[in-house]
Amino acid sequence: MNLRKTGDSWEFATEADLEDFVWANLKELFGLIPLKRFQQITIVDIALDTWLKRL
Numbered sequence: 001m002n003l004r005k006t007g008d009s010w011e012f013a014t015e016a017d018l019e020d021f022v023w024a025n026l027k028e029l030f031g032l033i034p035l036k037r038f039q040q041i042t043i044v045d046i047a048l049d050t051w052l053k054r055l
Contacts, residue, residue, distance in 0.1 A: 001021050002013035012018040026032040 002017050003010045004013050023034060023037055026034045
């Protein structure tokens with residue numbers, strides 16, 4: 001997990017780092033029990049990433 005300091009706060013270096021953190025802490029954060037993690041990229045992921053880079 002990669003964190004970086006930005007001013008007075010911290011942020012995850014990438015979205016994948018955030019997802020890894022949430023997945024590893026589902027029970028502590030939300031009281032949820034993880035069943036299975038999907039590791040696939042969809043057209044929606046690619047389109048959203050492309051759109052965000054244009055902002």
